[in-house]
Amino acid sequence: MTALLTPRLDQNGPIATLQAPDRWQRIELLSDLHLSEATPRTVEAFLHQLRTSQADAFLLLGDVFEVWVGDDAARHTGFEQTMLAAMAAAAGGRWLGFMAGNRDFLVGPEALTRAQAHALPDPLCLAAWGQRWLLTHGDAFCLDDTEYQAFRQQVRAPAWQSNILAQPLAQRIETGRRMRDASEARKAAQVPEHYADVDQAASVALMTTAQATVLIHGHTHRPTSEPWGPAGQRHVLSDWDFDGAQARGDVLELSGAGVHRRPVSPRSSG
């Protein structure tokens, strides 16, 4: 069998598969950074991670950005343009995969080109070192949240997205600002937070189709590593926040040896 030199994305089967090239020894997964102008420290922690990590590739599993109002936002100077260029520079030529989350699903081909990143379908099966993992942002599987699922179906429809992107940029920026304000207000509010977790039956069924025994996702902001279904495992990524009172963030390192969770700090390296 000839060696695979570049990553190959197969979208022929029931689930898209990313086949890692043979030379990749370490793949790093992260998600839920929720970056914006309001999170400079988290931005720096992310770029530092990209720069200093020993990984051959990074798979960003959604909600890198707190909000994304359209790729045209990055055509002029500003947070979006700076971020995309910084991501490309920090990754330094290593492979960057970008899966949309429930906040940044409007990130499109133009933005990905600026970031020198590759679009990843959701869900995605990753095949490397003879192993297979099912990767997803997580929101699509929170089936108990029927209101959200209806919303998701609406906003992921190409027609809806074309309509939104046809709005003047200034209008979309204003909508984005209101969403961020609402998000900030929610953070100051008292919880407990009510959230729907990833539906186990549905995700296990997809893992079976993908022939993957390990599920990796983000979205819920409740990191854990635990048995999942009759014979599987799941790892949930932490969200990142280095600008608030509770510093947190992690990455999952995948290698031939398996999955290793590594907490991130703004000053950590490697």
Added chain:
Amino acid sequence: MAATQVELQTTAGVIRIELDAEKAPLSAANFIAYVKSGHYDGTIFHRVIKGFMVQGGGMDSAMAQKPTQAAIQNEANNGVKNMKYTLAMARTNAPHSATAQFFINTTDNDFLNFRSESAQGWGYAVFGKVVSGTDVVDKIEGVRTGTRGFHSDVPLEDVVITRAVIVE
């Protein structure tokens, strides 16, 4: 010495709560202080989510936050679980940020229990339970809710705690 009981007289009926000062001394004492100062009088259940919990004790009918005392240590590591009809301290994402707001679990909320001393693992401190008036809790849980400003799950018709008193 018998456990302290508190009566929440609400527009939906009366809820009697028994505090667990043994397992949650700081939270129980904190709650008693707010009761005695009259803080809870006139506050509403401002956040009601069916199948989850009903939360209140912090805002008045205008959704204005009433001033509170200093935050207290999280006592969720006391081994007491967020079972149905238990009373727990609400807080922000910061583990030790609870002041006056509380919630009553309307189901067994395992995911709210303490798991570890990490930002995401601290959980919510249970410091009492409803000993009578569970039907009132059920009634509050069932009210119609909507969005008010940035707040969602707000009862469309106010559920007011007219008076909270220590039961003598």
